[in-house]
Each structure stands twice: as structure tokens, then as C-alpha cells.
Amino acid sequence: MLAKYRFFNPALCALGSLRISPGLEDPASSACHKVLLLHTAPSELYPSPLEGKHAQPFNELPGKWKNRWTNLYHFWKEGGFHNVHKMMIQNFQTFGPIYRSGEAWRQDRLILNKEALSLNVLDNFVPLLNEVGEDFLKRVEMQIGRSPQRKWTADFANELFRFALESICNILYGTRLGLLQDFVDPENQRFIDAVSLMFHTTSPMLYIPPKFLRWINSKIWLDHVKAWDVIFTHADRCIQNIYRDLSLNRKSAKEYRGILSSLLMQDKLHVEDIKASITEMMAGGVDTTSMTLQWAMYELAKAPAIQERLRTEILAAKAASQGDILKVLKAVPLTKATIKEVLRLHPVAVTIQRYTTQELILQNYFIPAKTLVQVGIYAMGQDPRFFTKPEQFNPERWLSPGSKHFRLLGFGFGPRQCLGRRIAELEMQLFLIHMLEKFKIEAKRGVEVGTTFDLILLPDKPIYLTLRPVDSQL
């Protein structure tokens, strides 16, 4: 089943040549010009459209990258081998485990954009995501109800993983897995276990070639294939259910039942491509949102005054909308700004990567065609030239006047930007709206959490937070 798709192996990129961060000193440079160049092909192979233009040659870019052996030595000395998976793995999390490119990708992507990104479909997502958000609320209420102190203290990473998986599956398949209940149906549990196994077995494949693992019949490979088989079987079952419901007229074709159903009814993509795209979205849509929400809860717990301002905004929006959640969503700018601010400080993908299609000049250096160029969005988010007092969590900065051009790159940019961006934004906005209306989020004073890479940018220790009802006097 997997043979049709090409695994993206970021290992090749990370080991090419390892750093360069030119031009940070140039105050006139625009935000998008912050680049790290990793992997290059010989420039003489490509005709130059910049013939006669003046700029410094590529090999004069400052850095230790030119001599591969020195580079390798520095890489080793700086703990690179220990961290090599961290450099590679972010790509997986950004792009999902199945990575396609070229014309086949572009054609599919145009169809998928209409289903996932276009403003026309967003209103369809709201009830599906809202349902899950409300169930999460009930789960918190239940946990608090079980505690004599009327509070729930926990590391919420796993809870948020379940919330995100439940949300994305409802959007994609139009079915609930029941992950937010204490009892999970064994069939669904098999699917959930397969998703976890798929994530778990993908990491080693980012630095050991999958072909080799397959050749030696390794357990990692076998588990990985087994996991994908369960995931694809689940997609098959969902497809059959949708066809059956439609043929038995149990559901109207007009009723929105998620992206899978919509793609099947349009009949513009081959069914195998639909399955691949759906599973790709599922893989890209779990850790990304759950981790961003975990950081959002952490930042809000550390900033009770900002949390209170958000609560005021949400309560006012709810009061004015008389229960219409679409109206609430239109009246919570600070909540939306909070998500932008969280992604500035804690971007899931620390860089955005592109291959140059032709030779170009970047910050007065010639960059050959087919060079892998990375925009360092994590570094950019911490730079005082683009964000005043960058170390401060300040969602209001996104509402103040002034250009935000190229400042918000957490979801990437252009035709290859995150396909799940609108889904993720809605999912996280609804989560914050529900949670902040009902609960205060608190953190232990003095506990600072740093970041580390492991697949994505992660907290360097578990984040323990406490949830209490807003009317609690403590």
C-alpha cells in the first residue's frame, strides 16, 4: 500500500552541509530574507539568469559549511549526531509522513485547497470542531468533579493529543472515535494505537533509510507497515460507510460529513489519492495542534492578566452572539492574536524550506538553483528587529497598527503552506473559547519550561498545569 508514495527523507538534507545564517546584521533586510542554506548542487550545471549582476559568490557565504570535514567535525563537537534526529524530524512533522511533490502534488493540492482552506468550507468545520471542544469541556468538568479541591492538575500533553486526534478525525471522516470518554470502542482503540505506532516508527526512518529497514525485515519496518495498513483499512471502512449511507438514503448528499465524504462525492481525485491525502492530513494534524495548545495553556497560565483579558473578550462575544458560535468566532480578535503569538514563540516547525528553482541573489550573495533554502522562523520570532521585546508573550502586538508582512509564518507560506491551517486555527480558537469561559489555567510559580527538538519543538520537561472553575475562590 505504501509503495505508491515516496518517503521524504530529511536526513539527506540535514547531512548535506550544515549551517549558514547570513545577513542577520543587515537591518534593512526584510523578515523573509533570513535564511539558512543547507544543501547545494554545483552551480555550473545551471544557466544563470543573473549573468552580469553584482553580488558576492555563493562560496563566500560566511560560515564553517564549506569544508565538509570541518563541518562534520563541528557538527559532531556540537552534539549534532546526538541531535541529528532533531534536525531531520521537524520535516516529518511539518510535512507528514508521505511527501509528494511535482505536478501530481500540485494537481491534488488545488483540489484539496478547496476542501480544506477555502473560506466557503470553513463554516462546515465549525459544528464538527465545536462538538469536540464541548466534549473536552465535559471531560474537564468531570475530572474536576472527581476532585475534592475542585481542580485538575496534570500534564495535559496526552489529553490534548486525544483532543486533536478526535477533532481531525471528525473533520476528515465525519465520525467520532470517542477518545474523550473513559471507555473507547476496541475497534477505534486499534486505529488510535496504529496512529501512535505510525508516529513512533517514523522517527527512526528519518535517519535509517526505509529501504534498508525493509530489506533487513526490521521490526520497525514491519510495525510501520502494519500501522499504515490499519490506518488505510480504517479509511476504507469510512469510505464504505459513506457509500452505504448514501445508497440507503440514510444521509442526504447535501449534509456535510467531512472532507473524505466531500472528496468522494466530487469524484475529482482517484480513490487511492483521496485515501493518501486524508491520511496525510490526519498525520499532519495531531501533534501540531496539540503541542501549540499546550504552549498556549502554558503561556496563558504564566500571564493571568492576559488570560483575564481573553476571558472578558470571550464572555462579551458569547453574550452578544446569543449562542451562535459563528458570531462568537468573529468577535474574538485577541483570542486569534494569542494563537499567532504562541506560534511566534513556539513554532511547530522551526524553519520553512524550499529549493530555489533558479539562481537568485539573497542579501547580496548569489544562491545557485536547486539550493535548499530555509527561512528560520523560530529565530525570526525572537528577533527584536521584527518584534519589540520578543521575549515577552504579548498577543496584543498582533492587533497594533503597523506592517505584519511576512511576520506570521508558523503555517508556512505560498502554494505549499499548511493545508490544515484553517482547520487548526478554528480548532484552537474554539478550544480556547470553551476553556477560558469556564476555567482558569494556572501554573506553578517559578517553573520555567524551555524548548527542545524531538520531531517538533517540544517542552524540555512535562508542563504541569491546574484547571479550576472560573468561580473558584482560590
Ligand code: HEM
Ligand atoms: C498548529 C497547527 C499547525 C501548524 C503550526 C502547522 C504547520 C505547518 C507548516 C509550517 C507546514 C509547511 C508549510 C510550508 O512549507 O510553507 C505544514 C504543512 C502541512 N500541514 Fe500543517 N500545521 C498545523 C496543523 C495542521 C493540520 C490540523 C493539518 C491537517 C488537516 C495539517 C496538514 C498539513 C499538510 C498536509 C501539510 C503539507 C502540505 C503540502 O505539502 O501540500 N497541518 N504545516
